Amino acid sequence: MTVTLPQQFQDTMRELLAEEYQDYIKSMEEPRIRRSGSIRTKYH
Numbered sequence: 620m621t622v623t624l625p626q627q628f629q630d631t632m633r634e635l636l637a638e639e640y641q642d643y644i645k646s647m648e649e650p651r652i653r654r655s656g657s658i659r660t661k662y663h
Contacts, residue, residue, distance in 0.1 A: 624632075624647075633640045 636643050
């Protein structure tokens with residue numbers, strides 16, 4: 620799935636993140652891993 624971010628958002632993020640911006644964009648393109656879990660408790 621490709622997401623196109625609004626230009627103003629991209630410009631703001633580029634300014635805020637500076638040299639880390641490209642890593643941010645790459646992370647947005649990677650598949651997300653969903654993790655869920657539950658904790659079972661027993662009450663007496």
